[in-house]
Amino acid sequence: MRRVVITGIGLVSPIGSDRETILENVKKKKCGIDQISAYDVEGREVTLAAEIKDLDLEEEFTRKEQKRLDRVNLLGMIAARRAMKDANLTVEEIEKEKVGVFVSSGIGGLQSIEEEHSRGLKRGFDKVSPYFIPMAISNLTAANIAMELHAHGSCQCHVTACAGSTNAIGEAFRNIKHGYEDIIFAGGSEASITELGIGGFTSMKALSTATDKDRASIPFDRDRDGFVMGEGAGIFVLEELEHAKKRKANILGEVVGYGTNCDAYHITSPAPGGEYAAKAMVLAMEEAGVSPEEIGYINAHGTSTPLNDRYETAAIRSVFGEDPEVLVSSTKSQIGHLLGASGAVETGISILTINENILPPLIHSKYFDEECQLSFVTEIEEHKVDYFLKNSLGFGGHNASLVLKRWEK
Incomplete structure (x- = not known):
């Protein structure tokens, strides 16, 4: 391929x-x-x-x-x-x-x-x-x-x-x-x-x-x-x-995996427990040929709604473990929710920052929900990430995950 x-x-x-x-x-x-x-x-x-x-x-x-x-x-x-x-x-x-x-x-x-x-x-x-x-x-x-x-x-x-x-x-x-x-x-x-x-x-x-x-x-x-x-x-x-x-193009990154499916549960609410969101992540990693341990960062969908954040956290934990070390943030804390454009803009910002050896931070979140405990990126610190995962979850139960790889020149 x-x-x-x-x-x-x-x-x-x-x-x-x-x-x-x-x-x-x-x-x-x-x-x-x-x-x-x-x-x-x-x-x-x-x-x-x-x-x-x-x-x-x-x-x-x-x-x-x-x-x-x-x-x-x-x-x-x-x-x-x-x-x-x-x-x-x-x-x-x-x-x-x-x-x-x-x-x-x-x-x-x-x-x-x-x-x-x-x-x-x-x-x-x-x-x-x-x-x-x-x-x-x-x-x-x-x-x-x-x-x-x-x-x-x-x-x-x-x-x-x-x-x-x-x-x-x-x-x-x-x-x-x-x-x-x-x-x-x-x-x-x-x-x-x-x-x-x-x-x-x-x-x-x-x-x-x-x-x-x-x-x-x-x-x-x-x-x-x-x-x-x-x-x-x-x-x-x-x-x-x-x-x-x-054509001697300047390569910024590589797309290596993609997973997509549907909750088939509700017109707006994600499925409780995030079962199919988790499966989308697994499908993306399987196509990429990487294990959860190789994913260094997740740019979460992270909408700041009560249900999304709770169920996306559950999905991440089901794939990466109950106390996952993988770093997580949501770019929506800086730019809001761009609906159909959100996945692309957030992925773009992730690539630009990862190529600078930093990660986009989760800003203004101070008191983390007990049901949303993950390893959040809240400061600008040096991080070298080889693989990262992007999640997007849409009304109607649409789930999509991408795995992207740092490009080493």
Whole structure:
């Protein structure tokens, strides 16, 4: 089977939209969560989110382009452009190769859905934008990236809620491994910090109602009360190893294992005990050919919701032992929950930090739940990790795990 390496990473996140800024803010333990600025939160139960505030869309897109693209498309396309640049690829090279695009979104163009519904109520629904449907449907971020890059291989959108971009990376890994493509742009994009998006998650009691941004997204803490919505995009350039070597690409890491399954239990709650989340981890390690003892770090799904953190801890313990030594953290403590983009952005941040011999810390969690006792990374300290595992768990019982390997030059 062919080996699959990472030759480019493009990230747009609440703690930065370029590698240097993200690394600096991880080291500073900066929190990207603050009061919502996208709309007036007066009288709302939920007032905090992790918005992107360092990105000027005017520098990236013309007004005409912004008019026909939803924010979820724009963020994904920016991440793809940066991944392409990072991989030192050109459009001419992409056109000639077997290049695919696998980009997830949990919800798609929610901002456009809200705006066009309001316009329809005022002007009549036959007067909504002709771009409305292409802006709203989830697959169009992947399609727009493919069109811009001239990537003529398989173009897919994996909609598995919060496991989406982890599934996208895993399925891309398998497609390259088995020879269907040579390169795939894989990841996810999400832009759901809108009145309806926040309102919907508030109504189902999924979001934190904390008003202190330093005590809102606190995975595994006994005081956690829900997740904090984030936005952003993460795109990887995954490439067959020999293909990457031939063009002298800079290799950042290697994808070596992938496991995925479904709890088939409940529309929102993970299955008690985390049995199938544990199986997803085991499947990923089996494909990677590594034992639990070889995994040095787990970037947990860690949403800061009562059920997820409890059951994910149970899953980790069932695989790694009742008192596991493997290091664990959740990047959501810094960037909130990016839904369908969370797996890709968190994996990207993990790779960048591991290549610096540090790990992304769990910030602001102080009083760990007795049912969530693990070996948490809370400080910036030197750690050399050869293999790490990424978990993503989505509404509907979707479980996805990746095993990635440090690349030794």
